[in-house]
Amino acid sequence: MPIPIHLQFIDLSYKIKYVPRQKKSGTMSQILRMDCSVVGVQEERTIIEGITGMVSPGEVLAILGPSGSGKSTLLNIISGRLQSRHGGAVLANGKRLTRAEIKRIGFVAQDDVLYPHLTVRETLVFAALLRLPRTMGKEEKVMAAEKVMVELGLEKCSETIVGNAYVRGVSGGERRRVSIGKEVLVDPSVMVLDEPTSGLDATAAQRVVKGLGREAKEKGRGVVMAVHQPASQAYQMFDLVMVMSAEGKCVYFGKGFEAMEYFEKLGFVPGFQLNPADFMLDLANGIAHGDNHGDPSSVKQTLVTSYNKTLAPKVKECINATLTRDAVQTETISSNNNKKEEEMQNKKKKKDYCNISWLSQFTILFHRSLKERRHESFSSLRIFQVLATAILAGLMWWHSNINNIQDRLGLLFFITIFLGVFASFNSVFTFPQDRPIFIKERSSGMYSLSSYFMARMVGDLPMELLLPTVFVLVVYWMAGLRPEFGAFMLTLALLLGYVLVAQGLGLALGAIIMDAKQASTMATVTMLAFLLTGGFYVQNLPAGMVWLKYASFTFYCFRLLIGVQYKQSEITRLGLGQGQGRKNDSSDIVGEVEEVGVIASVVALVVMFVGYRILAYVALRRIKI
Ligand SMILES: Nc1ncnc2c1ncn2[C@@H]1O[C@H](COP(=O)(O)OP(=O)(O)OP(=O)(O)O)[C@@H](O)[C@H]1O
DSSP states (O other): OOOOOOEEEEEEEEEEEEOOSSOTTOOHHHHHTTOGGGSOOOEEEEEEEEEEEEEOTTOEEEEEOOTTSSHHHHHHHHTTTTTTSSEEEEEETTEEOOHHHHHTEEEEOSSOOOOTTSBHHHHHHHHHHHHSOTTSOHHHHHHHHHHHHHHTTOGGGTTSBOOOSSSOOSOHHHHHHHHHHHHHTTOOSEEEEESTTTTOOHHHHHHHHHHHHHHHHHHTOEEEEEOSSOOHHHHTTOSEEEEEOTTSBEEEEEEGGGHHHHHHHTTOOOSSOOOHHHHHHHHHTTOOOSSOOOOHHHHHHHHHHHIIIIIHHHHHHHHHHHHHHHHHHHHHHHHHSOHHHHHHHHHHHHHTTSSSOHHHHHHHHHHHHHHHHHHHHTOHHHHHHHHHHHHHHHHHTTTOOTTOHHHHHHHHHHHHHHHHHHHHHHHTTHHHHHHHHHHHHHHTTOOOHHHHHHHHHHHHHHHHHHHHHHHHHHHHHHTTOOOOHHHHHHHHHHHHHHHHHHHHHHHHHHHHHOOHHHHHHHHHHHHHHHHHTTTSSOSSOOGGGHHHHHHOHHHHHHHHHHHHHSOHHHHHHHTOSTTSSOTTSGGGGHHHHHHHOHHHHHHHHHHHHHHHHHHHHHHHHTSOO
16 A cells, blocks of 8 residues: 655746747748847746645546646646746645655656557566565566556557557557556555546546546545546546646636536536536636626636635645644654654665665666667668678678788778767667656656666667677678688777777767757767877878877777788788888878887777766766656
């Protein structure tokens, strides 16, 4: 049974600052010319204002209001997702929300935040394994996921992938139920749902609302949900109703069955039999039925004034009474515990923020990462890209001659370019794509950042190294590079190491910029810059730019590759080394391997491998959850 939580929210307000892109006065020609004068100064907009209410264990509170009235914003605040960015207070049993309480609030966002390539069963089972307490065994957790699947009518599609707007998967309504299932699984004390019935037909919507209401009563769970046009039968299941105006103000908060009576007293009566929710939505938009009540703005003004005058004081009084009761209870509890015990409890709470051990989190996330990313890493398009490029390069450099220095260096440089760009470009999407799920799951306390990060890093290894291995295998033997097995293995190891460094660069850029499009452009530009300064095009960089060469991992890889491919005797014979009288020639570059040293080059690559990952980790730490 969930721990009962009385949730109170008092005088909530939320404002955003924004810069309007263009003023209304901007003419079309000004806009087309992107005239700077049409860009406005920063403005402030109030999204919600003075919202007060509460929900107790076992109650269902429905939030009704027109589109854009701030319902989602309110739910985000209530569930602790916009902490410290709003006015007013959200209290759980009389105390401000802490991370532990937030974890007890299940939140189903308006958009389904799920991994599209996992099946329904996989999604729920992984959620159960990560979220249910360590006292439960694996079998029990899997059973819990199965039970939720049955309760929500998802057995039929349990083996179908979840999908999203781009990938065909389960239907929108089924996806919605998966999102709800992920929260129901952990028996939260309060469930906050943003339009749980969107995408469902009337019968399915009613089933979901009924199910949520029944569980609320049975388990003593508070439920807060924003709903668009609930059917009258669904409306009967709401204990409390809040109606918000389009301007983000409250026009009604109170018992569901008393709402019509309240509006009637104000003189707003539907002219014919009407669904109460539809009637209230019309009122919130300023549309009054029956008698002429004036224009919409005066209708809304009447409703807001009346709420502030008559209902708001009663709501606050009721909240105060609950707060006094909670305070008495809290006082009794704390007087029973001495300070030391309290400290120990706090420590334990902090340690137990995640339900399972670090190692279990890592193992589960690792498996999930493999399952989720297999389609991406081994997509037929990627396999085709790699194989086609490898075969093309192999044919172009077919059994190239070791004495033809330009050809050989060209091939080694091409391999470096291809693998570097391929790895960095593919990995740049990892964190921006994961961000919404990462924020959602971390705010629910499912895992720690370090376990997520390590699982991603380790999970990426087999995924990201297999195709480059195939590439090297094909090109190496087709192009007739050094035929000794040792030389092949060294080249392979070196190139795989290089791929991991390039991948680290992509991960770091993705984590820092957190926008897949911008980060991919940045990764391409950075890789090109590194390739430019890598020594193939210009041997002697201008004095102030030499550092660029040493910052480029392409530089080290390229030179080490040459070191593996050419023996010392060949370097001397072909005049490849420095001091062989061929300065400023592209064939002079082997000399720089000697200049930097093999060990130093390897160390530089290792430092960059670790450094980029540390950068990515630090960037992820900045994400507010
Ligand atoms: N970060 C933001 N930047 C700009 N506008 C915002 C931001 N957050 C919210 N808004 C605006 O605040 C208003 C309320 O948004 P919100 O999503 O809370 O409304 P809603 O009632 O849930 O709407 P719907 O029912 O259509 O989902 C909208 O007009 C929205 O454009």
